[in-house]
Structures are given as structure tokens and as C-alpha cells.
Amino acid sequence: MKKFVTNGEGSALLKTPEKVYDIVKATVQATSLPVTVKIRIGWDSASVNACEVALAAEEAGCAALTVHGRTREQLYRPGVDYETIARVKDVLKIPVIANGDITSAEVACRVKKETACDGLMIARGAEGNPMLFREILAAFNGVDYQKPSSVELLSMAREHVQLLCMDKGEEIGVREARKHLAWYVKGIRGAAAFRNTVNNTWSLAKLLTLIDELEAEQLILNEE
């Protein structure tokens, strides 16, 4: 993010691998806990240096390293470079975790195979789809996976919203729940109207009622 990189922090550190080394070393020396690091592949396409930075982190005592296969300049634009992640995996001894655009079991299997990584990190793919982890695990284990129905999705959304409010209090919980609910209902019939109402709702009780109503509609649609 701009506020970090203008201070020389975050992805800006990719420009100074020796500083990455110093920071990781100091952190490792200050704790008995394992220290992990997450990097992008470089500042821009002309300066992809993930291997160099990753080696500096490993040398400094990093326990595992995640690589988001994009440059800083790329932000979130399409085109994750899994090849560079594979190169990082090749040169490091510590576990390497691949990250970027893993949104389905199919992609997860491909990335695992192409990079030989030790783990996957998933961010946006799990938004509104926390079952993605279960789906990927099933694919890795070669077992069948039944995608959740809209009713099951809404049931999960209900639990998610309740936990959010328990964790953060009703005011913040409801505000944060809106975006999650919008993700959960993507592609479900009646989603647009649901989203509009949710965005004008300030109480957990009302949110739960709206989820119940949409769920009832889905049950009727399923019967038709």
C-alpha cells in the first residue's frame, strides 16, 4: 500500500534485500517463535528479484516464506507469475507457500504441481466461499466434493455474521458483514435486492431475518 511503500516499508523493501536480511535477523534474534516472511516477486517487471530476497530472508533465519506472484507495480492486475514462485521453491530449503489468484480447487492443484510449493495461501478466493479450503483438500485427497447449495451457503453466512458481531460488537460487525454477505450471495437469485436491503440495515436481528427470508426463497425455488 502507498502509505507503506512511501516510507520504504512493505514491498519497497524488495529494492533493498540487505535490509530484509537485517530486519529478519533482528526479529529472529528477538523471539523464540518461528519468524515467517511474505514477499512479492519484485518491485516491477524489470526488477524481479524474488530469489535474491528469499535467500536473504532464509539466510537471516526465516522459518517459511510466502510468495505472492506479482510485482508491486502490478498491484492486483491479472497475471500471477507462478514460474518465479517455482524458482524460489527451487533455491530455498525452508518451506515455500505460493500465493495469488488461487480461487478454485483446479487452480490450487495446478499451482501445487507447477511450483512444487509446500503450502498455499488464499485470500480473496475465500471471500464468501470459506468452503474453498474443504474443496481444495478434497481435490488433493482425490475424493469427491459436493459444492454447497445456496441454502447451505446462506446457513454459513448466518453463522459468519453472528460470529462477526460476537467478535466485534454489533455496530462494527453489521457494517463488516455487509461485504461478506454480498460475496456469499453472488450468483444467487434475488441477490441484488438482498444486497440493497442489507446495505441499509443496522441491526443483527434484521440481518438475520433477511438471510432467513432469502433462504426461504431458495427453498421454494429448489422445489419448483
Ligand SMILES: Cc1cc2nc3c(=O)[nH]c(=O)nc-3n(C[C@H](O)[C@H](O)[C@H](O)COP(=O)(O)O)c2cc1C
Ligand atoms: C482484505 C485483505 C487484506 C490483506 N491484508 C494483507 C496484509 O495485512 N499483509 C499482507 O502481506 N498481505 C495482505 N493481503 C494480500 C494477500 O495476503 C494476498 O497476498 C493477495 O490478496 C493475493 O492473494 P489472493 O489472490 O489469494 O487474494 C490482504 C488481502 C486482502 C484481500
